[in-house]
Amino acid sequence: MSDARPDPDQLLARLHDEAARATRGKLKIFFGASAGVGKTYGMLAAARMQREQGVDVVVGIVETHGRAETEAALAGFEQLPRRSHEYRGRALAEFDLDGALARKPALILVDELAHTNVAGSRHPKRWQDVEELLAAGIDVYTTVNVQHLDSLNDVVGGITGIRVRETVPDRVFDLADSVVLIDLPPDELLQRLKEGKVYLPDQAEQAIQRFFRKGNLLALRELALRRTADRVDGDMLQYRREQSVSSVWQTRDSQLVCIGPGTEGERLVRRAARQAAQLDAPWHAVYVETPALQRLGAGRRKAILTALQLASDMDAETAVLADADPVQAITRYAREHNLARLLVGASIPHAWAFWRTPFATRLARHAPDLDVIQAARDDAVARPAALPLSEPGQRFAAWRAPASAWLASVGACAVAAALGGLLHPAVELTNIGMLFLLAVVLVGVRYGRGPAVLAAFLGVAAFDFLFVSPQFSFAVSDAQYLVTFAVMLSVGLITGQLTAGLKYQARVATHREARMRALYEMSRELSGALLPEQIAEICARFVGQTLDARPALLLADAGDRLRPPLYGHLGGQDGTDGPMVDMGIAQWAFDHGEPAGAGTDTLPAAPLLYQPLRAPMNVRGVLALEFKDPRRLLAPEQRRLLDTLSSLVAIALERVHYVQVAQDTTVQMESEQLRNSLLAALSHDLRTPLTALVGEAEVLANALANTPSPDTQAPDTRLRDTARAIRDQAMRLGALVNNLLDMARLQAGHVQLNLQWQPLEEVVGSALTLAAPLLGARTVTVDLPPALPFLEFDAILMERVFYNLFENAGKYTPAGSRIALSARVAGDWMEIRVTDNGPGLPRGREEAVFEKFTRGARETPVSGVGLGLAICRAIVEAHHGRIRAENRPEGGVCFVITLPLGSPPAMDPEGEPLRPMPGDDAP
Numbered sequence: 001m002s003d004a005r006p007d008p009d010q011l012l013a014r015l016h017d018e019a020a021r022a023t024r025g026k027l028k029i030f031f032g033a034s035a036g037v038g039k040t041y042g043m044l045a046a047a048r049m050q051r052e053q054g055v056d057v058v059v060g061i062v063e064t065h066g067r068a069e070t071e072a073a074l075a076g077f078e079q080l081p082r083r084s085h086e087y088r089g090r091a092l093a094e095f096d097l098d099g100a101l102a103r104k105p106a107l108i109l110v111d112e113l114a115h116t117n118v119a120g121s122r123h124p125k126r127w128q129d130v131e132e133l134l135a136a137g138i139d140v141y142t143t144v145n146v147q148h149l150d151s152l153n154d155v156v157g158g159i160t161g162i163r164v165r166e167t168v169p170d171r172v173f174d175l176a177d178s179v180v181l182i183d184l185p186p187d188e189l190l191q192r193l194k195e196g197k198v199y200l201p202d203q204a205e206q207a208i209q210r211f212f213r214k215g216n217l218l219a220l221r222e223l224a225l226r227r228t229a230d231r232v233d234g235d236m237l238q239y240r241r242e243q244s245v246s247s248v249w250q251t252r253d254s255q256l257v258c259i260g261p262g263t264e265g266e267r268l269v270r271r272a273a274r275q276a277a278q279l280d281a282p283w284h285a286v287y288v289e290t291p292a293l294q295r296l297g298a299g300r301r302k303a304i305l306t307a308l309q310l311a312s313d314m315d316a317e318t319a320v321l322a323d324a325d326p327v328q329a330i331t332r333y334a335r336e337h338n339l340a341r342l343l344v345g346a347s348i349p350h351a352w353a354f355w356r357t358p359f360a361t362r363l364a365r366h367a368p369d370l371d372v373i374q375a376a377r378d379d380a381v382a383r384p385a386a387l388p389l390s391e392p393g394q395r396f397a398a399w400r401a402p403a404s405a406w407l408a409s410v411g412a413c414a415v416a417a418a419l420g421g422l423l424h425p426a427v428e429l430t431n432i433g434m435l436f437l438l439a440v441v442l443v444g445v446r447y448g449r450g451p452a453v454l455a456a457f458l459g460v461a462a463f464d465f466l467f468v469s470p471q472f473s474f475a476v477s478d479a480q481y482l483v484t485f486a487v488m489l490s491v492g493l494i495t496g497q498l499t500a501g502l503k504y505q506a507r508v509a510t511h512r513e514a515r516m517r518a519l520y521e522m523s524r525e526l527s528g529a530l531l532p533e534q535i536a537e538i539c540a541r542f543v544g545q546t547l548d549a550r551p552a553l554l555l556a557d558a559g560d561r562l563r564p565p566l567y568g569h570l571g572g573q574d575g576t577d578g579p580m581v582d583m584g585i586a587q588w589a590f591d592h593g594e595p596a597g598a599g600t601d602t603l604p605a606a607p608l609l610y611q612p613l614r615a616p617m618n619v620r621g622v623l624a625l626e627f628k629d630p631r632r633l634l635a636p637e638q639r640r641l642l643d644t645l646s647s648l649v650a651i652a653l654e655r656v657h658y659v660q661v662a663q664d665t666t667v668q669m670e671s672e673q674l675r676n677s678l679l680a681a682l683s684h685d686l687r688t689p690l691t692a693l694v695g696e697a698e699v700l701a702n703a704l705a706n707t708p709s710p711d712t713q714a715p716d717t718r719l720r721d722t723a724r725a726i727r728d729q730a731m732r733l734g735a736l737v738n739n740l741l742d743m744a745r746l747q748a749g750h751v752q753l754n755l756q757w758q759p760l761e762e763v764v765g766s767a768l769t770l771a772a773p774l775l776g777a778r779t780v781t782v783d784l785p786p787a788l789p790f791l792e793f794d795a796i797l798m799e800r801v802f803y804n805l806f807e808n809a810g811k812y813t814p815a816g817s818r819i820a821l822s823a824r825v826a827g828d829w830m831e832i833r834v835t836d837n838g839p840g841l842p843r844g845r846e847e848a849v850f851e852k853f854t855r856g857a858r859e860t861p862v863s864g865v866g867l868g869l870a871i872c873r874a875i876v877e878a879h880h881g882r883i884r885a886e887n888r889p890e891g892g893v894c895f896v897i898t899l900p901l902g903s904p905p906a907m908d909p910e911g912e913p914l915r916p917m918p919g920d921d922a923p
Helices: 006-021 039-052 070-075 097-103 124-135 150-160 170-175 186-194 202-210 214-243 265-279 298-313 326-336 359-368 403-423 428-447 449-466 480-527 533-549 583-592 631-634 636-705 717-748 760-773 796-813 868-878
Strands: 026-033 057-061 083-087 089-093 107-110 139-145 180-181 254-261 283-289 317-322 342-343 371-375 549-555 609-614 619-627 756-760 779-783 790-792 818-826 827-838 881-889 893-900
Touching: 006 170, 026 039, 026 186, 026 214, 026 717, 039 057, 039 070, 039 139, 057 796, 070 326, 089 265, 097 124, 107 428, 124 139, 124 170, 180 619, 186 214, 254 265, 254 326, 265 283, 265 298, 265 371, 283 298, 283 326, 298 631, 298 827, 317 326, 317 371, 326 359, 326 449, 342 359, 359 371, 403 428, 403 756, 428 449, 428 480, 449 480, 533 549, 533 583, 533 619, 533 636, 533 796, 549 583, 583 609, 583 619, 619 636, 631 636, 636 717, 756 760, 760 779, 760 796, 790 796, 796 818, 796 827, 796 868, 868 881, 868 893
Parallel strands: 026 139, 026 180, 057 107, 107 139, 254 283, 254 342, 283 317, 342 371, 779 818
Antiparallel strands: 083 089, 549 619, 609 619, 756 790, 818 827, 827 893, 881 893
């Protein structure tokens, strides 16, 4: 009887997926082999059809690249305004994700899925923008070329000689709701290039000579077609699972190789790999473990696992199936994965088992819709003398049972005989025989094959001796009782055999359930772990239970170097009881993101397996495992279990990492807010007494200037200078307090900019006038071209920027130094430079000087709290500009301020900006 019922777990997972997809937008990808095949045009044509059907369609971003056909197809669509981002002195127009989410159309067009966003955008990649749109329930149409798929990027680079840096993860492509292949023959594409429909004429000729060679286009077209076919094949398999289709659809060449208990497994795997390579088709390799095959010898089992590992290394999907009937197991697997061709080895004929039907014949009879290919047998390989079918100690393992089981078998027969004796006068002998059959069945179910066979023989003997005439003798007067004896014995043997199979399947199901339960409990405990030490403890416990191994968890520091291992509860207090970790191998596994050590192709002689912990965002560490039985690494299900465990640990480590980052950020924000509040409070409370102190010191200095000394009858200059020093120090303290207050206001966002269009000369001149006492004997030169355009800025704040820069130059340069200020227009920006010829900045500290409470290095201490440059950066960034510091090759430091030019208003004949009249629109 075939079990066609769907798996409840699969049904539940399907329901969850459908519920998640119901609230998620639909992604449609227009896929092509190269630029110019018409992906964007096809996307616009499909979007126009949707708009005609009443769908709310908005163009988020579409790159026409100057193509007239695409621009004409774009006409009539609502286009979302782009957001301007500054990058290296240029304003770049990018897709406005926030605007799209606020507009929330039913369908949005986002061209060039692999595009890299400008630095400073919310997401580094456009496909991440698309994922956020889909999560918001917005349908998306997009385009991508085959060279941008992550898995094919290096292949395309090897074909064309050009490595594309912008890529899209294959999971984004595979999870798309639909993929439309836009195909164009190479000759037609080359013709479009020559006609200037893809690139400008001068660029087209260069493109034809480099990337767009006909051979390249043919190879790219084949890659696109094959990748689309793989995608369609995946959709077809998904449909078959959802609809529970059992028959095989021979839509493409595919192959399943069946590895048996013989030694020809490796030869079958290599033959299947060659055929799959010739057909460029996927292939699978499976091994069915039956109760009888559990007693295989160590050599045979190692040969099977080696063949499975070889198939996995040759890019095959491998599986170990547990079933009492290998024919049904293989047929079911083939139909689930839509594999139409089965490759099996030739059975070895046995003279004493001539009635046995060869495995290939049984497979062909059971699945006539599948192609069964029987590989030729190599006698030199098929009859090994060194690999016995089973080990001597395991040959009779199925018949073994504890002494209590044998005694229970004897007792059951005795009880059946006693009950038969009580019922003998009242019932027929055939019914008494049923009591012995019942005893055989119960013993077989409870104790297995050996005791059941014993119960069968004892039951037949007791029935013959006690109840069959002549009684108390083994002689049989009626030949029909011989049939009864034969049936009773057969029932005992069959019951024992069935019981062994059921126990095996129950044991397999129990082990599978135990693994699932362990994974569930591990994931549940990891979800509550808050420290790496807790994760190491949980990992050690569950890995020891499920994999019978001792683990060590190695985490990376900020410099991507592995720290000493954490052993969990399996290691001693000093780690001496944990596995001996080779840090060199562990670091290699971490750096390359690939397993190393035992059971791998990299340093397989190492005693430990080093499994990298790959999380969605990064590799978080390495899990080192010391297996008690290294042969377990060869089993595919064990490797899958290990991969699942390592993924759970990696995700937990990544969660803990980001929890720590969030906590640090929260503490930093709260500390910053507290510090700003404290600075603001202190500044407000200090300004009033400082103002009074400055005024009183000024009055005292003026009074002492007119008061004669009692001794000389002349003005007392000593007291007057003291009063003026008090005034100067109070004014300096007031300036520091103003800096503190300004920094607090800027960071709190309470400063309102008074933006006006005005020349740069005025604010620079006023800043120089204020800073003149601090500059002393230093030479200052100003180079401002007369045709410099107006800038829109807050004059008071920009004056503070230049004053702080001049003050900084006065503090850190010796007397007689030269300070220069110059400005020039660079594209859409104005670049202002303030340079000096002082000692410069320490190497590597160019950015640190803009941090709060940071002062430069100097032998003689300077006054100040280190807020001047931090205020400069805050003010410049409030004007949408940038400021940086760099050392000059000839000595000294250069501060570069970059401000946007914007669109200055029209000027009157006297050079003043024209102001709009009340009620008029601004120009």
